[in-house]
Each structure stands twice: as C-alpha cells, then as structure tokens.
Amino acid sequence: MEIMVFFSLLLLVCSVSTNQTEADNEILDQQISNQQPCPQDIHAxxxxxxxxxxxxxxxxxxxxxxxxxxxxxxxxxxxxxxxxxxxxxxxxxxxxxxxxxxxxxxxxxxVKQVAFSASLVNQGREEIGPFTTRIILIFKRVVTNIGNAYNPYTGIFTAPVRGVYHFDWKVFGYGNIRAAAVLFRNGEHIFLAEENPTSGYVSASDGASLLLEVGDQVSVRLWTHSRIFDDQNHHTSFSGHLIFTM
Missing domain, CATH: 1.20.5 (Single alpha-helices involved in coiled-coils or other helix-helix interfaces)
Known part of the structure; x- marks a missing residue:
C-alpha cells in the first residue's frame, strides 16, 4: 500500500516538472520571437x-x-x-x-611796377650812432612808394614779386667818426658804403642789383661804431625799384 502511494506521488511531481519546463520554453521562444533583428554590420x-x-x-x-x-x-x-x-x-x-x-x-x-625812395628824417636834424651793434635804419620821409613794398615804420623793403631789383643808399657824416651803412638781404650782408672823415662833412654811397624771391626783405643797417645824420636837406636816403620780374 505504501509503495503504491510513493509511485503515485512520484508521477505527480514528474508531471508538474514537465509542465513547468514546457511553459518556460514557450516563454523563451516568445521572447526570442519578439526581439528586433540585429543592426547593420559594423563595417558598413x-x-x-x-x-x-x-x-x-x-x-x-x-x-x-x-x-x-x-x-x-x-x-x-x-x-x-x-x-x-x-x-x-x-x-x-x-x-x-x-x-x-x-x-x-x-x-x-x-604788380608790374615797384619803386620807392625815402630819406632818414621828415624835418629837423637827427644823429644816429655810434652803437656797438648794427641797427636797421628807418627812413621816415617817403617821397615815392609805388607798390607799397617799403615800410616806413620798420625801414624794411619786402619783395612783392620774384624779380631783379636795384637799390641805392647814401649816408652823411661829419667830424672824426666813421659814417657807414650796409645793405642786407634778409640776414645776408651785401655791400657796405663807408667813409672815414678826419674833419668836416663826408658822404658814402653804394648800389646793388639783387634777385629777390617773394617775401625777401632788404634793409640798410648802421655799421658798428658809426654815426650818421640827416637834416632838412635829406642827405641820408634809401631807394629801390623793380627792374624786371622773373
């Protein structure tokens, strides 16, 4: 009797195990069938x-x-x-x-014509010098100033056009002191007019023709240790004019 019961129980266990294995296989098959196909080849x-x-x-x-x-x-x-x-x-x-x-x-x-002429004093008598430095002489009495190139307040002639100009200057002195004045173009010493008296009255004069550029300045300067004078006779003078343009 006990043997029969044992075999009955064994058959029951095998039956349950077999059923479980089949069920697991069905689930695995279902999972495999549900998976997506593999991606394309890695080399591609x-x-x-x-x-x-x-x-x-x-x-x-x-x-x-x-x-x-x-x-x-x-x-x-x-x-x-x-x-x-x-x-x-x-x-x-x-x-x-x-x-x-x-x-x-x-x-x-x-500007086709330029000319001027001036003397040292307007009226009366005036002595200038002697000095240890050269000073520009201002010729105050202007008798001609065509073109207004000469300035009677500075004593300087300024060239209005490029051309050749001629200048003359004369100084008057007396006693035993030299009378001398020099013509300057800008800062350049041109010519000197000079007389060395021992007594009485003397005069010195000179002239020069210069090529001037526009704006060049010409003046007469008292020479160092010199003395000049002028009076109503207008002995000391400065003149100039344009010869031709260039």
Whole structure:
C-alpha cells in the first residue's frame, strides 16, 4: 500500500516538472520571437562614417581656400585704400601748389611796377650812432612808394614779386667818426658804403642789383661804431625799384 502511494506521488511531481519546463520554453521562444533583428554590420557603419568624414574634410578645405581668398581680397582692398589715400593727399598738395602758383601769377600780373625812395628824417636834424651793434635804419620821409613794398615804420623793403631789383643808399657824416651803412638781404650782408672823415662833412654811397624771391626783405643797417645824420636837406636816403620780374 505504501509503495503504491510513493509511485503515485512520484508521477505527480514528474508531471508538474514537465509542465513547468514546457511553459518556460514557450516563454523563451516568445521572447526570442519578439526581439528586433540585429543592426547593420559594423563595417558598413564605419564606411559610411569614413565617407562623411571625407566630405566634411573636403568642405573644410574649400572653406579654408575661400577664407584665404577673402583674406587676400581684404589685403588688396587695404593696399588700394592706402594708394587712394596717398593719391588724395598728393591731389591736395598739388591743388595747394597750383593755388599758390595761381596767386603768384595773379600777383605778377597785378604788380608790374615797384619803386620807392625815402630819406632818414621828415624835418629837423637827427644823429644816429655810434652803437656797438648794427641797427636797421628807418627812413621816415617817403617821397615815392609805388607798390607799397617799403615800410616806413620798420625801414624794411619786402619783395612783392620774384624779380631783379636795384637799390641805392647814401649816408652823411661829419667830424672824426666813421659814417657807414650796409645793405642786407634778409640776414645776408651785401655791400657796405663807408667813409672815414678826419674833419668836416663826408658822404658814402653804394648800389646793388639783387634777385629777390617773394617775401625777401632788404634793409640798410648802421655799421658798428658809426654815426650818421640827416637834416632838412635829406642827405641820408634809401631807394629801390623793380627792374624786371622773373
């Protein structure tokens, strides 16, 4: 009796185990059937990536070339701008030079005659010197000043046009002190008129023709340790005139 019960129990356990194994196999099969197919081959993926990388590299090369071209264009534009600025500056300089030349031509056409003559004093008697330095003599009594190139307040003649001018000057002295005066062009010593008396009255005179540029200044200066004088007879004088323009 006990043997029969044992075999009955064993059959029951085997039956349950077999049923469980079949159930597990069915679940596994279902899971396998539900899985997605495998992705494409890894080599194909790598090939696609290589092609894409090559395309990107080629694009980068093209962009680099375009960037180089743009940089070259910008440099060329900068060079052209510099040249344009230089041309503008040259144009301004040429325009200024042309304007100056036109003004000079106008001045040449307007100023055709220049002449002046003046003596040292207007009235009375005046002695000048001696001094240890050379001073500009101011000839106050103006009898002629065509063109107004001589300034009776400074004693300086200023050339209004480029040309050749002639100047004469005369100084009067007395006693035993030298009478002397020198003609100056700007800061340049030209000629000296000088007389060394021992007594009585003496005079010294000289003349010079000078090529002057516009604005050059001519004056007569008292020589050092010299003395001159003038009175109503107007012994001491300074004259000049334009000979011709150039």
């Amino acid at each position: 993926v790598l090939r696609e990536m290589a092609v894409s990388l090559a395309l990107q590299t080629e694009r980068i090369t093209v962009l680099q070339k375009e960037n180089q071209d743009q940089t070259a264009k910008l440099k060329e534009m900068g060079r052209q701008k510099t040249e344009i600025d230089q041309l503008k500056l040259q144009s301004k300089e040429q325009a200024a030079k042309l304007e100056t030349e036109i003004d000079q031509l106008k001045l040449h056409s307007e």
